Amino acid sequence: MAVNVTGHRFLHNFRKYKFLLYQLVSRDIKTKYRKSVLGVFWSFLEPLLTMIVLTIIFSTLFKGFGVQNYPVYLLTGRLIYTFFSGGTTAAMQSIRGSAGILKTVYVPKYIYSLSAILSNFVTFLLSLVVLFLVMAATNAPFTMYIIFTSLPIIALLFFTIGVGLIVATINVFFRDLQHLYGVLMVLFMYLTPIFYPPSIVPASFRFIQDYNPIFAVIECCRSVFLYGEVYDPHLLIFALVSAAVAMIVGLLLFYKFQDKFILHV
């Protein structure tokens, strides 16, 4: 079979480079914790310690805003936010970071961005174990509905991939983004009700929450983890649609400009 190296070879590629994707993801995870005594255990310890610190601060300063089971409330929001922020940041740097190999061997470029996000996703899944432990310790309800949280989490993953592809593309051409992005993520963290309840925001600003796909995912998960109830399907649909839109925009942008990456990295 002759391959037109100047054309698209998406499907052929995905099969061929599955092993590379696996290698890159496991490399990210392994090197992250190499040389640390506790190793991969930090995936559990880090969110747990952060949660404890924030719980102490907010439950003494603000009396936990009157939220029921503040540790679980906080941890749910924070884990989801951390994955989104960490995943997109890693994706943003992925193309630049693999400039050396990009210039010598043909590898589909989305593999770099995708692997950066997937390794963050593995860490996220591991840290869910901590959430379950905290839920058990605080007598939170364990219901069958927990299975349903996989849907908003899938939406979260695809939304993150979409946004990741967008910022990866932009960052190749404008390095400014990498300095700005940290600030944007802090802003985003405060706009999203992660450690405060949505109700403390004045009604005229609630639209920020309504149009925030990450918050929709957080809300879905909180319904289940905190109250043992199934979430509002509208929230899920909103999250899924946002994910689809982000994926479409991300893929279009990435594919339109990927051939020029090599001239700019």
Next chain:
Amino acid sequence: MENTVIKVENVKMKFNLSKERTDNLKEYVIKFLKRELHYEPFWALKGVSFEVNKGDKFGIIGLNGAGKSTLLKNIAGVMKPTEGKIWVKGSMVPLLEMGAGFDPDYTGRENIFLKGALLGYTRRFLEEKFDEIVEFSELEEFIDVPLKNYSSGMKARLAFSIATMVEPEILIVDEVLSVGDTKFQRKSREKMQSLLNEDATVLFVSHSTQQVKTICERAIWLHQGELIAEGSAEEVCDLYEKWVKEN
């Protein structure tokens, strides 16, 4: 036609040369507003066409900046031509800057799998060839040591051993490679020789006509992005040598 493994059809490659790179938003906006965003187009390849048959040892000669490396990168799929098309049939291994893609925090063992995956090898293939790669690189003692503790010679040996462990149908070589100390150099030269002797198709880039004459049967001569001559390696090299002397 069924013998053709590489077909390059009217390939043109344009680079935008701007004196300073505009890679931050402020500069971009300022230049855009001042209408200073004009680039000088530079055609590294100006419509190159040729075909390589199965088993050919095909040489590409030319001065620095003639477009040889750009052409190779286009064939390897690293770059896409601005115009024109390239077809490649069969597995292809580019032996270009082999050190790229290693992770310094990874051990030699882990890097073999990482680098192998980057080159598109499967896990099973790498597991099969693992011992052979380690043996050839003579790094048995250091295989579980992180790469950042390797000497540059050791890294080069590992890179060479991984890249040449396949029997690719198409081999892309930028200058003849010899790495490591004298002893390893002889070994790597022999390995290259055996790769070249097999029925692999070889694309070989060099400015040494001597090497091209010994290795290749057919050759093309590129000058400033244009194909000047195509034919037997002997003829093309003689033409090129004559031209170089005259200029």
